[in-house]
Amino acid sequence: MLDKKEKRTKQSVNREVLESRILRAAEIVFASKGFSGSSMERIAEIAKISKQNLIYYFPNKDLLYRRVLKEMLDIWIEKLSFLEVQGETPEVIIRRYVSEKMALSRLYPNGSKVFAHEIISGAPVLKEYLISHLKPQFDRDVILVKSWINKGLIDCVDPEHLFFTIWAATQTYADFSVQMEVLLGKNTLEEADFQRAEDAVTEFVVRALGAKKK
Structure with a gap:
């Protein structure tokens, strides 16, 4: 059974991996559609996660674009x-x-x-x-x-x-x-x-x- 420190480390690694996946997906969408033509729905689709999960990490498109x-x-x-x-x-x-x-x-x-x-x-x-x-x-x-x-x-x-x-x-x-x-x-x-x-x-x-x- 994982102790609290190990659990936090695993959660941190998982978060980094998912954030990286989101950012790569956002790059694809922003590169092809520009900021105004892009949508959080499409980014979530490319990242293969739900829009709700995407918004949990990046609440809005502007924040994701800046990142x-x-x-x-x-x-x-x-x-x-x-x-x-x-x-x-x-x-x-x-x-x-x-x-x-x-x-x-x-x-x-x-x-x-x-x-x-x-x-x-x-x-x-x-x-x-x-x-x-x-x-x-x-x-x-x-x-x-x-x-x-x-x-x-x-x-x-x-x-x-x-x-x-x-x-x-x-x-x-x-x-x-x-x-x-x-x-x-x-x-x-x-x-x-x-x-x-x-x-x-x-x-x-x-x-x-x-x-x-x-």
Whole structure:
């Protein structure tokens, strides 16, 4: 028989699993229908739970939409930083960064579409969170790239637009996946397609920065 601590732990794990399922379902619906065209009924259907159960965890659509956006940005901030590890070269750091960014497009394609639609709409929900959470990390990464330039480790580039270019090149495989599928003659993008894309984007960025020859 489970003691109280074990019971609470099991309940906590079950809640996390169900919340994750709800969020993935919400990503699918918001990505395909937008906020106004989405319904809690459809999200519950995709998550394979009752609407009453869904409302227990997320009382309304607005709250669920905000949670999807916040989680997507939190994942981005956690995974995507030019973390400088002692002894690592800019090339190694850049390769890891592009790899992580491409992985997000592969693993969270619908979340990326929801995020992109929010930004295109002027970020009415997310703007303050972008300022308070993404901007500080972005500024730190820009400073790091400038230090690489000053040390002669990479060629002189515009640091801000370096990041914008990487984001655009990697997110397109999620946000415009249908276009990629049509042009590549695929029904859906597969693991090999993402690896090919990662290799191409990484080589482009590394060579453009002159990081490979340093």
